[in-house]
Amino acid sequence: MPEHADPFSHARAEHGWLNVDCDGENVPLILRLKDVRKTCKDTSTFSSDLPPLIVLHSEAHVRDVRQLPIECDPPDHTDYRALVQPLFDRAKNDPDYMESIRSLVDEMVRTAIGKGELDAVRGFALPMQSRALTRLLRMPESEADVWIGWGVHVFHDRDDGGGEGFLLQSYTGGQFRRAEENPGDDFFSYLNQVEFRGRKLTFEEKQGFANVTFAGGRDTVINTVGSIFAYLGDHPEALDFLREDEARILTACEEFVRYVSPLTAIARKCPHATRLLDEQDVPAGGRVALCWPSANRDESVFDQPHDVKLDRSPNPHIGFGFGPHNCLGAPHARLIIRSLLRSLCDRVERVELIKAVPKVEKESSFTRQVGYESVLVRMIPRAAGD
Amino acid sequence: MPKVTYITPEGERVVVEQAEGTLMSAAVENQVSGIDGDCGGVCSCATCHVHVDEAWTDKVGPAGEGEKGLLELEDGVEENSRLGCQVKLTPELDGLVVRVVGR
Ligand code: HEM
Numbered sequence: 001m002p003e004h005a006d007p008f009s010h011a012r013a014e015h016g017w018l019n020v021d022c023d024g025e026n027v028p029l030i031l032r033l034k035d036v037r038k039t040c041k042d043t044s045t046f047s048s049d050l051p052p053l054i055v056l057h058s059e060a061h062v063r064d065v066r067q068l069p070i071e072c073d074p075p076d077h078t079d080y081r082a083l084v085q086p087l088f089d090r091a092k093n094d095p096d097y098m099e100s101i102r103s104l105v106d107e108m109v110r111t112a113i114g115k116g117e118l119d120a121v122r123g124f125a126l127p128m129q130s131r132a133l134t135r136l137l138r139m140p141e142s143e144a145d146v147w148i149g150w151g152v153h154v155f156h157d158r159d160d161g162g163g164e165g166f167l168l169q170s171y172t173g174g175q176f177r178r179a180e181e182n183p184g185d186d187f188f189s190y191l192n193q194v195e196f197r198g199r200k201l202t203f204e205e206k207q208g209f210a211n212v213t214f215a216g217g218r219d220t221v222i223n224t225v226g227s228i229f230a231y232l233g234d235h236p237e238a239l240d241f242l243r244e245d246e247a248r249i250l251t252a253c254e255e256f257v258r259y260v261s262p263l264t265a266i267a268r269k270c271p272h273a274t275r276l277l278d279e280q281d282v283p284a285g286g287r288v289a290l291c292w293p294s295a296n297r298d299e300s301v302f303d304q305p306h307d308v309k310l311d312r313s314p315n316p317h318i319g320f321g322f323g324p325h326n327c328l329g330a331p332h333a334r335l336i337i338r339s340l341l342r343s344l345c346d347r348v349e350r351v352e353l354i355k356a357v358p359k360v361e362k363e364s365s366f367t368r369q370v371g372y373e374s375v376l377v378r379m380i381p382r383a384a385g386d
Numbered sequence: 387m388p389k390v391t392y393i394t395p396e397g398e399r400v401v402v403e404q405a406e407g408t409l410m411s412a413a414v415e416n417q418v419s420g421i422d423g424d425c426g427g428v429c430s431c432a433t434c435h436v437h438v439d440e441a442w443t444d445k446v447g448p449a450g451e452g453e454k455g456l457l458e459l460e461d462g463v464e465e466n467s468r469l470g471c472q473v474k475l476t477p478e479l480d481g482l483v484v485r486v487v488g489r
Pocket residue numbers: 040048068069070071081212213216217218220221224257261262263266292318319320321322324325326327328329330332333
């Protein structure tokens with residue numbers, strides 16, 4: 001199978017949707033970019049009020065809280081989101097914060113060069129994601145060691161496919177209690193103190209915010225970064241191409257997010273029976289799903305959609321979602337990816353790929369690569385003064 | 387390079403002399419409120435939505451195909467809507483006035 005192949009092109013052209021069997025429930029994936037966008041906007045027909053089913057397969061075995069702000073609809077969603085938005089937006093409007101992530105990533109690239117052979121997934125992307133998150137959440141950097149120990153996906157990172165149970169919830173619950181006794185300026189203390197519609201948040205609500213913050217931004221970032229290393233290893237000319245023009249750091253970041261689209265699908269629930277795309281009936285209470293990777297390869301929108309064009313612009317991808325629920329962590333993710341590309345351009349002559357093992361998701365009607373299990377590389381430093 | 391006036395969602399007039407790049411990048415450079423430019427200007431995020439002053443719509447021109455796809459579903463979209471990152475600043479646009487839509 002060619003890497004990062006698009007398993008949806010046939011169904012996208014034929015019907016615009018593809019049925020998936022999710023533990024006995026039939027869920028149509030919406031495949032075309034324009035249809036996905038419209039669905040995202042129509043929150044009364046396509047509701048996000050569906051805990052714990054915002055992903056294809058129920059997460060009831062790993063959490064019992066409603067993830068916030070993702071698993072609710074406007075107007076609640078608007079108010080919940082506004083509580084945490086300023087925290088996430090520091091990644092685009094706080095110069096000190098932005099500089100701190102840049103220097104963290106740069107230091108990690110420097111260290112990685114010195115290591116010789118390295119797994120860019122577990123030896124680089126995972127620790128980088130965790131350490132960057134400590135800064136976003138204003139937690140001590142040593143906390144990253146605990147998070148790294150959870151693996152790539154905190155809900156299912158074991159060989160047998162089993163999860164770590166309520167590990168994440170018990171960790172974040174402990175942090176809220178710690179912050180009660182010993183408040184600081186960190187994320188947990190903030191949620192303990194903040195007022196929502198004239199009252200404090202409940203423990204459940206706080207747990208809901210913490211749950212998606214830890215789970216949502218983890219494998220997505222790691223899979224994108226792993227895929228970037230595999231790509232650079234396969235395309236020795238790419239770093240030189242990026243070095244030619246400053247603006248390519250920005251376009252390349254968006255193109256990697258489009259091309260990799262690490263999140264396969266996010267669901268919506270139809271409170272009323274709905275006819276999808278004039279063809280497919282969804283019963284009241286049934287789900288549909290937004291298929292970001294398919295939308296991002298839509299031939300009617302993207303020229304040569306299956307090619308990586310590091311200077312692609314315009315690039316109207318929806319890798320970070322669309323509409324009211326668009327990714328809150330996008331500024332942070334973009335800051336990490338742009339900082340990484342910048343540091344690689346500055347410090348690395350080329351990336352040598354030794355071995356890459358794709359990470360594949362299997363569903364009833366398709367199989368797709370979401371990233372890599374491991375990407376063994378060696379980074380060749382640039383000669384001083386280059 | 388042209389002079390551009392941004393009228394922010396709060397009604398403030400921000401005048402940028404010698405504006406460079408695009409309507410988005412010049413606004414971000416000058417911290418014009420309501421223009422974030424999240425995606426770096428590739429027409430993906432719509433955080434650079436402006437209404438072009440009626441006197442300037444012809445010179446600025448209409449939205450491109452990909453841009454229309456985004457604008458179609460944006461709140462506050464009008465005939466004269468453009469995504470700032472898709473408008474290159476050229477000397478002909480000297481004096482341009484736009485209203486920032488914001489969110
Ligand atoms: C490349 C990395 C990432 C990708 C591709 C990605 C993708 C997405 C997508 C497609 C959505 C929309 C979900 C929906 O419509 O229901 C979303 C929402 C969200 N993401 Fe991300 N994400 C990334 C990184 C992050 C990071 C780093 C964080 C946190 C630190 C994060 C936190 C969230 C949250 C909280 C939401 C829900 C927003 C809301 O409901 O208003 N994401 N993400």
